[in-house]
Amino acid sequence: MQIISTTAALTAAIDEAKKAHKTIGLVPTMGALHEGHLSLIRRARKENDMVVVSIFVNPIQFNNKEDLAKYPRTVENDCQLVEETGADIAFTPTVEEMYPDGEPKVTYHFGPIEEVMEGPRRPGHFSGVAVVVRRLFDLTQPTRAYFGEKDFQQIAIIRNLLEQIKYPIELIPCPIVRADDGLALSSRNMRLSPEARAIAPEIYATLQQAVEMSEYEDVDSVCTWVVDTLGSFHEVNELPNGLRFEPEYFEIVDDTTLQPVDDWEASPTGIVGCIAVWLDGVRLIDVIRFRPVAE
Ligand code: PAF
Numbered sequence: 001m002q003i004i005s006t007t008a009a010l011t012a013a014i015d016e017a018k019k020a021h022k023t024i025g026l027v028p029t030m031g032a033l034h035e036g037h038l039s040l041i042r043r044a045r046k047e048n049d050m051v052v053v054s055i056f057v058n059p060i061q062f063n064n065k066e067d068l069a070k071y072p073r074t075v076e077n078d079c080q081l082v083e084e085t086g087a088d089i090a091f092t093p094t095v096e097e098m099y100p101d102g103e104p105k106v107t108y109h110f111g112p113i114e115e116v117m118e119g120p121r122r123p124g125h126f127s128g129v130a131v132v133v134r135r136l137f138d139l140t141q142p143t144r145a146y147f148g149e150k151d152f153q154q155i156a157i158i159r160n161l162l163e164q165i166k167y168p169i170e171l172i173p174c175p176i177v178r179a180d181d182g183l184a185l186s187s188r189n190m191r192l193s194p195e196a197r198a199i200a201p202e203i204y205a206t207l208q209q210a211v212e213m214s215e216y217e218d219v220d221s222v223c224t225w226v227v228d229t230l231g232s233f234h235e236v237n238e239l240p241n242g243l244r245f246e247p248e249y250f251e252i253v254d255d256t257t258l259q260p261v262d263d264w265e266a267s268p269t270g271i272v273g274c275i276a277v278w279l280d281g282v283r284l285i286d287v288i289r290f291r292p293v294a295e
Contacts, residue, residue: 001083005092010052010139013089018141022049026142028133031055032072032187033081036177040146041085043174051087052140055079059095060103061128067283072187091140104131108164113156113258117251117274118285126157133158137167144170148177150184152274152287156258176287178204184286195243196280199233202245203277206230207288210273214290219252219262222273226250230277246278252290264291 004010017024025044029037033055044051055078062068075092082090108130110119118125137145147155155173162169177185182204183197192200210226217225227247234244253260255270264271271291277284 001079001088001090003079003090003092005094005097007093007097007139010089010091010093014052014140017050023143024048024140025051026136026140026145027051027053027087028136028145028147029053029055029078030057030071030187031078032074032190033078034177034185034187034189036148036150036185038081038085039177040148040174041082041087043172044144044146045086047144047172050089052089052091052142053082053087054091054093054136054140055082056091056093056098056132058098058128058132060099060131061125063122063124070191072190098132098135106131108161110157110160113153113160116153116253116258116260117249118153118276121248121276126154129154129157130161133161134165137165137169142169144172146172146174148175149173150176150186150285150287152255152272153258156256182208184284186284188282188284191282192280195239195241196282199237199239199243199245200279200284202233203230203275203279203284203286204288207273207275207286211288211290211293214264219264223250223252226273226275243280248276248278248283250275255289267291 025048027040027044041051041053055075057071057073059068079090107127110126114126147158159171162171179185181201183201206226206229210222213222227250230245230247250273251260252271252273254267255272261267261271273288273290275286
């Protein structure tokens with residue numbers, strides 16, 4: 001495996017692969033790799049002649065400076081994992097290499113799909129994601145690009161970006177990978193204290209119960225129940241040291257338009273619930289499918 005940190009060297013490697021008519025799979029990451037990322041790399045490995053994994057903490061998608069400063073950076077370990085998982089190139093550029101002319105001025109707009117959930121709470125986030133993803137697309141010219149479904153809204157944004165820029169890239173959404181106790185894997189999990197990590201699986205457990213409830217309760221009641229259950233968990237369980245869940249949002253939405261639904265039959269394609277919860281100073285997100293119900 002090659003570790004490449006300049007765009008010139010990456011372009012040279014891609015040009016060579018293109019000349020040999022190789023298919024290219026791109027797995028964009030911000031590093032701090034875990035099993036979730038590795039599942040994307042494995043899938044890309046199966047489906048492409050060449051696999052590029054980018055490792056770049058993209059400053060322009062952080063609307064919170066502290067979150068950017070605290071974002072885990074483990075690039076040496078990441079490169080080792082990328083190699084063990086069978087990728088051909090780990091692309092590890094600096095900020096200057098990615099944005100040689102300084103912070104890009106371009107902004108992207110996505111209409112209603114960015115006006116819900118993460119969009120209003122993280123102004124500029126999705127435009128920042130789109131800028132870096134487009135840059136990675138330009139540099140790697142992938143046949144396929146792999147994204148995890150934990151960032152459910154991000155996938156809809158990238159799909160929309162591909163429609164806007166008309167690149168013939170196949171977007172491959174990949175299922176969430178969970179720890180044995182159900183917690184969705186995330187690079188941010190490593191910032192949880194042992195006490196917080198021990199209760200974090202409550203998020204997924206609550207979402208699973210919500211799916212059961214959806215068989216006999218309406219959308220609004222399920223929504224309120226999830227927020228109340230997590231929001232009062234510290235009281236019911238007498239947690240120490242001010243430890244508590246603080247739900248930022250839980251929205252039950254159409255899985256294509258991402259607009260909130262008010263009825264379980266409201267969507268022709270499917271319905272998911274998306275949540276963001278603060279725990280121990282860490283913002284965790286998760287997604288659960290309500291409809292169609294798994295067989
Ligand atoms: O999902 C992520 O890790 C990031 O948003 C991405 C797609 C790598 C862009 O920086």
